[in-house]
Amino acid sequence: MWAKLALKLFSREFKRGELTVISAAIALAVLTVLTLSMVTDRIGQSIAQKSSAFIAADRVLASNHQLPTEYLQKAQEQSLRTAKITYFDTMLFAGDEMQLGSVKAVSDSYPLKGELKVKTRLTSDAIVTDEVPKTGEVWLSESVFYALNIQVGSQVELGAATFTASRVVAEEPDAPFNVFSSSQRILINERDIDATQVIQPGSRVFYRQLYAGEQSDLDTFYAWLKPQMKENQQWYGVKDRQSPIANSLNRAESFLLLAGLLGIILAAVAIAVSAKRYCERQYDPVAMMKTLGGSRATIRKIYLLHLSLVCTMSVILGLVIGYSLQMIASDYLAQSMGTELPSASAKPWLIAVSTGVICAVMFSIKPLLDLFDIPPLRVLRRNLGDRLLVSKIHLAMSALTVFLLMWLFSNNIKITAILFTSTAFLIVVLFGLSKLIFGGGRKLGLSPGNSWSLAIASIQKRANVNAVQLISFALAIKLLLFLIVLKNDMISDWQSQLPADAPNSFLVNITEAELEPITSFLAERDMPTSDFYPIVRGRVNAVNGELVAREVSLEDNEKKDEEARSGIGRELNLTWRAELPKQNELIDGTWFTENSVAEASLEESMLARLDVELGDTLTFLIGAQSFDAKITSVRKVNWNTLKPNFFIILSPDVLQSFPATYISSVRVNKDQKREFSELLRQYPTVNAIDVESFIKQIRSTIEQVSLAIGFVLAIVVACGALVLISQVQASLGERMQEIVILRTLGAKGRLIKNATLYEFLLLGFTAGLVAAVVSDVALLIVQKQMFELAGKLHPHIWLIGPAAGGLFVACLGYLMIARTMRKNTQGLLRSLG
Incomplete structure (x- = not known):
């Protein structure tokens, strides 16, 4: 009712x-x-x-040691696509010429996301390819061709094997946005790794496994993978990496x-x-x-x-x-x-x-x-x-x-x-x-x-x-x-951060003798540059006299010293500078003066990572030489700018006696590409890192x-x-x-x-x-x-x-x-x- x-x-x-x-x-x-x-x-x-193209996959498993193939087999059973990458550095020879390059050995399914672009000649336009180098072939970046003074089709020696340089690598979807990494790319098929005999016990090698598929399948696979992961293995996606796109x-x-x-x-x-x-x-x-x-x-x-x-x-x-x-x-x-x-x-x-x-x-x-x-x-x-x-x-x-x-x-x-x-x-x-x-x-x-x-x-x-x-x-x-x-x-x-005239290339490994002629070359051709920064490789060895923990090798069963102070387990790129860089903001302390002696300025995250504060003393080790520097300022760094940035900057008096190379970013317009290539021909030891494709993405x-x-x-x-x-x-x-x-x-x-x-x-x-x-x-x-x-x-x-x-x-x-x-x-x- x-x-x-x-x-x-x-x-x-x-x-x-x-x-x-x-x-x-x-x-x-x-x-x-x-x-x-x-x-x-x-x-x-x-x-x-779309952004997954920056890592050539949806997810990446990274390690400094060999990764089990069982991971790939399990992923394939769960409808995921997979690929493998192995990185290592070695010398490349062509006749009497030699060049240190970064080898990237890939499986046939690479890349899972994004596009790999190559050129059939040094002067031709880049084209998208769905292939990778065949066995016996090597694809080289343009700068390697110039450094070795060879053309497409020439023979080169890599370790114990001889290869045909059949393509020019123009763009990699997962090219690292790290201006200090080598731009001398050497791309080979992973089946040729053993033939080179380059990787030996103690070699510095980096391994990557790429995964792509539905999010639910990735989550299911990671739930299976996580309990088995070792301390030296890292699972990440594009948003997990520190970069402008992330x-x-x-x-x-x-x-x-x-x-x-x-x-x-x-x-x-x-x-x-x-x-x-x-x-x-x-x-x-x-x-x-x-x-x-x-x-x-x-x-x-x-x-x-x-x-x-x-x-x-x-x-x-x-x-x-x-x-x-x-x-x-x-x-x-x-x-x-x-x-x-x-x-x-x-x-x-x-x-x-x-x-x-x-x-x-x-x-x-x-x-x-x-x-x-x-x-x-x-x-x-x-x-x-x-x-x-x-x-x-x-x-x-x-x-x-x-x-x-x-x-x-x-x-x-x-x-x-x-x-x-x-x-x-x-x-x-x-x-x-x-x-x-x-x-x-x-x-x-x-x-x-x-x-x-x-x-x-x-x-x-x-x-x-x-x-x-x-x-x-x-x-x-x-x-x-x-x-x-x-x-x-x-x-x-x-x-x-990305204005129309933003830098689109980096010049790395410039010697003191090359600095003035390269600066003049770029200025005469109206190619604007950022400041040139000197670079010296070194590591933080101690804090206030207390040694920091060094990087250990799990493969060699080395144990971490639990009593040692936490530090940075790798070498850093150190620089010196009298003025505060424009893309840096001083948030604590005072910047260097003309009378500064043995002072250091740290980026804010590095301050937290080393667990230090203003007034602490850092001991640096460069080769066999060590020296101390007192922390006098803390900086906030805008890492999104396409300009060189540093975790640690030292006062000019500290590093001027050490041999250094220089780095700078430069804006190269489309009609200036040939002139820029001429610069690389004149100075084959200078590395040019093209980030134009990165900027476009x-x-x-x-x-x-x-x-x-x-x-x-x-x-x-x-x-x-x-x-x-x-x-x-x-x-x-x-x-x-x-x-x-x-x-x-x-x-x-x-x-x-x-x-x-x-x-x-x-x-x-x-x-x-x-x-x-x-x-x-x-x-x-x-x-x-x-x-x-x-x-x-x-x-x-x-x-x-x-x-x-x-x-x-x-x-x-x-x-x-x-x-x-x-x-x-x-x-x-x-x-x-």
Whole structure:
């Protein structure tokens, strides 16, 4: 019986539009979360797949010792593609010429991701190949051909074997972005390693196993692999390596995650407001049912069924619209990126449905309980039940709901806690400010019959409602300003790191005698360079007289000295310099002076790695010579710049007596390539490292990320606008009553319209002002903590925020009630009835 009545009431209210507000809010939450989740998921997969080319695979297993072949067999059984790489350095001979080069022995399946480009002649264009050197063949980088003075097709000797130099290596997908690594690449087939007889006990060899496939298969394989991994083995992906592309990907991922979390907050606010408004509109029907003998249990069943039906319909509607929107957006983004986006996983669907159901239940349960407590006497005294206050339990439940939804979406408790706490603090501050601002309005001496007076009076009358509206407006504006400014700062930071004239090559191994003629050569041909840095190889041997632990060989069963101080188990590239490099920031201590003697400046991560502080003394070992240097400064280094950077810089007096080679970065335009090649022919011992392809891939990734960020931002802007609409909609009934009263008292239509416009203008201006200040302060924290950007204030948004907030809220609010104001008094009374 009650079910039949519930369905009739539901049908009537649905036709009257009573359920549209809460239905739209739930659908909004679902479609927002689904669209954001699916688009970010698909774009994230696309960027990750494209970026995997930087390591030629999805994942890499690295070791300085031989890796078991069982790993590859197991991976292949789990549908993963595999490849092998072996690195070692050796001499290459051609007639009377010789050259030290870096050998890269690859399996036939290399590379798993990315493209290998070669040239058939030194002067021909690079082409993509899906092959690797055949047995008996060797592919060499251009500089090796110049150093050995040979052409394609010449014979060269590598260890005990003779090879044909059949190709020129132009680009490797996994070329290391390390300017100190050898650019003298020698590419051979792994089946030729034994023939060279180069690898002997004690040889310095590096082994890599490459893996590619579905993420689920990779996760399954790693779960099997992890317990068997040794201390000298490392499993990593592209985002695990310290490089500009890894930093860009991590920043983009953090931004998309942040935007999604803020979108959830806005959607939750819309549902909370709409649920409370819907229940308030049901006070009179509930009172009527109680006077007609309806029991509390029957009424509870009726409205719980209504809630279930609304939730189901809204979730389905939100899923349909959200899926359609993400398809449209993904197609557009795919065309813009020039690639096909992968299919989204099941996670966005789960998160979207969970968001809709959880929001509908958790934000509606307390208003529904209040609805069931409406007294039957309300049919006679219409004000009974109007002042049911929001309980602490409801606030706690709502806060817990938002926190759980953010945690579900981000799967990161730290980011969730930071955003949730900052948002909660913002709400408390805004509520206090709203009380202060609206309370202060009573002291203004405004004349009767004035639109401004009527607007102030309306704000004072609905102080509590307007406080909630102000919080919602300010929160929405704050989040929008926050994301817009953060997006611009991120892209500006990326572009500043990679300007159009960024260096695209490095010159390494320049001797003192070659420094002046090479500098002149580049200057005469207008090839801009960074500073030339001297380099001496050395290691940190002791700290304050205490020896540091050296690198041990697990293969030779050497044991680590547990009592030795932690240090760096390899040689470092040391340099000296009188001035602080431009891409470095001094964060502690003082830089060298003319009178500095035996001083050292450390990069901040090196300071932590060595566990030292200012004033400590480091002992360096270069060959058989040792010397001490006192730490006098700490630097923050921007590793994303395409310029030489160093962990340790020494004062000029320390290293000037040691023989050194020099390094610099240079910008070579396309029409200068031949002249640059002539320089390499003149100085065959100088290594040139081309990073042009690396720069192109970084810029391509940044463009994709920028498109993704722009779309996500558009969704959040739309979500923010809908939150504002839901807030205005919530007060529409009360505003209709005021219009009827004012018209009855003889107020002119122009006075009412202006008063309404001014009221929204004041609310929007106040919300925009508070939002601008709070968002700017929050940006300082988030930029440093989450994005490693230089935090700075943005005074311009302190003007834009109030202006945009006042204009946007005023226009939006006025447009929403314009139809109401066009109705005559009789029509308004019928709508209220």
